[in-house]
Amino acid sequence: MRKPSPFRVVTFRTPRRGPGASVSAWLIVVSAVLLMTALVILGPQPTEGAGILGAVDPETWSAVVHEGMPLMARSTDPGGVGDRPSWVASLFDRLTEVDPAHPSSILGWTVPGMAFSDYPIALDSRAVDLRPPDDGSPSPGLFRHEQPAPPNTSGLPSTSSDPLVYIYHTHNRESFLPMLPGRTRFDDAYDKTKNITLVGARLVEDLKQRGIPAVQTTVDYYPMGDYSKEYAFSRKTVEDVLHKYPSLQMIFDVHRDSDPRDLTTTTINDQTYAKVRFIIGGNNPDHAANEQLAEAMKSKLDQLYPHLVRDIWAKRSTTYDATYNQDLSPNMVLIEIGGPENTEAELDRTASCLADAVAALLKDRAAAGLGHTTP
Numbered sequence: 001m002r003k004p005s006p007f008r009v010v011t012f013r014t015p016r017r018g019p020g021a022s023v024s025a026w027l028i029v030v031s032a033v034l035l036m037t038a039l040v041i042l043g044p045q046p047t048e049g050a051g052i053l054g055a056v057d058p059e060t061w062s063a064v065v066h067e068g069m070p071l072m073a074r075s076t077d078p079g080g081v082g083d084r085p086s087w088v089a090s091l092f093d094r095l096t097e098v099d100p101a102h103p104s105s106i107l108g109w110t111v112p113g114m115a116f117s118d119y120p121i122a123l124d125s126r127a128v129d130l131r132p133p134d135d136g137s138p139s140p141g142l143f144r145h146e147q148p149a150p151p152n153t154s155g156l157p158s159t160s161s162d163p164l165v166y167i168y169h170t171h172n173r174e175s176f177l178p179m180l181p182g183r184t185r186f187d188d189a190y191d192k193t194k195n196i197t198l199v200g201a202r203l204v205e206d207l208k209q210r211g212i213p214a215v216q217t218t219v220d221y222y223p224m225g226d227y228s229k230e231y232a233f234s235r236k237t238v239e240d241v242l243h244k245y246p247s248l249q250m251i252f253d254v255h256r257d258s259d260p261r262d263l264t265t266t267t268i269n270d271q272t273y274a275k276v277r278f279i280i281g282g283n284n285p286d287h288a289a290n291e292q293l294a295e296a297m298k299s300k301l302d303q304l305y306p307h308l309v310r311d312i313w314a315k316r317s318t319t320y321d322a323t324y325n326q327d328l329s330p331n332m333v334l335i336e337i338g339g340p341e342n343t344e345a346e347l348d349r350t351a352s353c354l355a356d357a358v359a360a361l362l363k364d365r366a367a368a369g370l371g372h373t374t375p
C-alpha cells in the first residue's frame with residue numbers, strides 16, 4: 001500500500017460565475033503572495049537557508065526539533081532573547097492557532113483524543129525530560145473478574161480536631177511493581193489493596209506526627225466501570241469532605257506517575273527518593289491560586305530537599321475535562337509521587353519530605369495571619 005503523503009495539498013480554483021467572482025479569487029491569491037513576500041522581506045534575515053522557512057528564528061525551529069526528538073538538546077540564545085518568539089511565529093500562531101514552538105498543538109487538532117498540554121510552570125534546576133505527564137491506565141484484563149458496582153462512599157473520615165489537610169485518591173488503584181511480586185509491566189501496576197492509598201496514609205501519619213491534623217479518604221472508584229470518568233466520581237467525595245470540614249487549608253489528590261525509574265527517582269544524601277510532580281487543572285478558570293500553592297510547595301521542597309520535585313505542569317485539554325476538581329478549592333493540587341518502579345521505602349521517604357514542606361508552609365501562613373494556627 002502506498003504510504004500517504006504527510007502534506008495536505010490545497011488547490012485554489014477560480015469559479016467561472018462571472019468577472020466579479022473571478023476578481024475576488026485573484027485578490028485572495030495576490031494578497032497571499034504579498035503577505036508571504038512581506039514575511040520574507042521584513043522577517044529576521046536567515047543565516048542558513050532561505051525563503052519563509054529561513055525567516056523563522058533558529059530558536060523556534062530548535063524547539064520544534066526538540067518536541068519531536070526529546071533527546072535532542074534545544075539550542076540556547078547566548079544573547080538572552082531566545083525565549084522571545086519571532087513576530088513571524090506569532091503571526092503564524094494567530095492565523096492558524098498552531099504555535100510553531102509547541103508542535104504538540106498540531107496534534108491537538110489533528111489526532112482524535114490528543115489533549116493539549118501546556119509547558120511546565122516550573123522546572124528542576126537540572127535538565128529534565130519535558131514530556132507531559134501520562135496518566136496511564138490499567139491493563140484491560142487486570143480487573144476483568146470484577147463486576148461494575150457503585151463505590152462505597154458511606155461515611156466520612158472523622159477526627160478529634162478540625163483537620164487542616166485532606167488527602168484523597170482519584171486513581172486509587174495506581175500501584176508500584178515492587179509491591180506486586182511477579183508483575184513486570186507498567187500497565188499491571190494497579191492493585192485493589194496495595195496501591196497509592198498506602199502512600200497517602202503514610203503522609204497523613206507523618207503530618208499528624210508534626211502536629212498537623214489531616215484526614216484521608218480511600219474510596220475505590222474502579223468498580224464504577226469507566227476509568228475516564230473517575231474525576232467525576234471522586235468529585236462527590238471531595239464536595240462532602242469540604243462541606244464537613246471548612247477548616248481545610250490544603251487538599252491533595254495523590255497519584256503516581258507512569259514514567260520509568262530513571263525519571264521518577266532522585267538521590268539525596270546517598271538515599272533514593274521517589275520524585276514529585278505537581279499537576280494543575282488548566283481547564284479551571286481560577287487555576288492561578290492552585291498554581292500558587294504548587295509553586296509554594298515546590299519552593300519549600302527545593303529548600304529542604306533539592307531536586308525532589310521534578311516539575312509542575314498545567315494541563316489543559318479540548319477533549320476531556322482537565323479541571324481535576326480544582327475548581328472546588330483554591331488550595332487544591334494534584335500530586336504525583338514516584339512511578340511504577342519505585343520502592344515502598346522510597347515512597348515513604350518522599351511522604352516524610354512532603355509532610356515537612358506542608359508543616360513549614362502552614363507555619364508560614366499562620367505567621368502571616370492567613371490560616372489557622374497549628375496545634
